[in-house]
Amino acid sequence: MTPLEPFETWTREARRQAQWRRLAGRLPALQLNNAFYRRKLDVAGIADTRDLSVMEDGLHLLPFTTKTELSDDAAAHPPFGTNLTYPIEKYVRLHQTSGTTGRPLRILDDAESWEWWRECWQPIYRAAGVSAADRIFFAFSFGPFVGFWSAFAGAERLGAMCLTGGAMTTTERVAAIVATEATVLMCTPTYALRLAEAAREEGIDLARSALRVSIHAGEPGASIPATRDRIEKELGVVTFDHTGATEVGAYGFSCSARDGVHINESEFIAEILDTATGEARDEGEGELVLTNLGRWGMPVIRYRTGDRVNAVRGACSCGRTLVKLAGGIAGRVDDMVTVRGVNVFPSAIEAIVRRFDHVGEYRVALARVREMDELRCTIEAPADVAERVAGAIHSELGIRCAVEAVAPGTLPRFEMKAKRFSKTNV
Numbered sequence: 001m002t003p004l005e006p007f008e009t010w011t012r013e014a015r016r017q018a019q020w021r022r023l024a025g026r027l028p029a030l031q032l033n034n035a036f037y038r039r040k041l042d043v044a045g046i047a048d049t050r051d052l053s054v055m056e057d058g059l060h061l062l063p064f065t066t067k068t069e070l071s072d073d074a075a076a077h078p079p080f081g082t083n084l085t086y087p088i089e090k091y092v093r094l095h096q097t098s099g100t101t102g103r104p105l106r107i108l109d110d111a112e113s114w115e116w117w118r119e120c121w122q123p124i125y126r127a128a129g130v131s132a133a134d135r136i137f138f139a140f141s142f143g144p145f146v147g148f149w150s151a152f153a154g155a156e157r158l159g160a161m162c163l164t165g166g167a168m169t170t171t172e173r174v175a176a177i178v179a180t181e182a183t184v185l186m187c188t189p190t191y192a193l194r195l196a197e198a199a200r201e202e203g204i205d206l207a208r209s210a211l212r213v214s215i216h217a218g219e220p221g222a223s224i225p226a227t228r229d230r231i232e233k234e235l236g237v238v239t240f241d242h243t244g245a246t247e248v249g250a251y252g253f254s255c256s257a258r259d260g261v262h263i264n265e266s267e268f269i270a271e272i273l274d275t276a277t278g279e280a281r282d283e284g285e286g287e288l289v290l291t292n293l294g295r296w297g298m299p300v301i302r303y304r305t306g307d308r309v310n311a312v313r314g315a316c317s318c319g320r321t322l323v324k325l326a327g328g329i330a331g332r333v334d335d336m337v338t339v340r341g342v343n344v345f346p347s348a349i350e351a352i353v354r355r356f357d358h359v360g361e362y363r364v365a366l367a368r369v370r371e372m373d374e375l376r377c378t379i380e381a382p383a384d385v386a387e388r389v390a391g392a393i394h395s396e397l398g399i400r401c402a403v404e405a406v407a408p409g410t411l412p413r414f415e416m417k418a419k420r421f422s423k424t425n426v
């Protein structure tokens, strides 16, 4: 097993001190040069951040940042907004958010920030046992969405062989994985299953290829046991989860315990916001709030990610003391639906549906029928499986869900973040 870095076994006190020193050291320059944060600090009544620097920990005094604020700022000051610490000439890369919610945000990185992204990928690869000897295949389109761009740069830094799967059909990607003897696959969990399906149609068994590890992002699938088991079986790999956000950075990774996602607390401060009380803690259930500590060209401080998590602290079997998001990201805070008084995240449905061997793609819709919310699920499977899936959803989640079976290949496939969940009025 690879030895852990000192930050991976920090005590609570060592972590807090290191994080605050790093943030506090940069705040004065930010207040001076970054118009967006200067305004926010003014509004929060913090006239001089040097007053905070002398405190033991002044994080809780800083204001939260929301996506709406960044988005409104960009709209008022096009094209990049005012969250810029340096003159515009200093920036070298432009990426944009995937547009899960609202219009895409343009995010800039200067050379130092991009180097930081590359460094952030090292603990992720290390935890998955990926090394310079590996050949990493990126089944990703390499468009403006940051996605696996930073993973590609990080893999180069690691010294691994980086294989791009951009501008290829799924069949071409399967052929490239086999021909190059790739050992590591990077893609969304949905797309891993799509690759296995396409391979089967070509008479290729990817479980017999050189692939040995897969790392997934974009959806929670790799932390959902049933989805992970299926990817591992169909591709012959050990599967790891990774979490990141365009505005924040590549912050999370699953370890050998694979029961959640650790946060790299050397480069990110994680807080859990109780949205009901407005109180932020360093563990528990709530909305994940992140501060990045090395992306000073366009930083985010106490950024409300909109992701609902359950953060636990304590020793992990992997030896790390880093906070862990148990079970990965449960879902977007606004994705939670309430069916007859029961709160459900779409990921809970996935955890059940994926356990059934004969299910291909699936869809979930929340429909409002005569003022009552009803959950409907469409699955690619034989008719008898639909009944069993409905039974499992009822017994495990306590809600009734109408499950309809359709023929294999009927539902659309996804390369990027899958959109399987919808809300409609009937």
Ligand SMILES: [Zn+2]
Residues within 6 Å of the ligand: 255, 256, 257, 262, 316, 317, 318, 319, 320
């Ligand atoms: Zn661990």
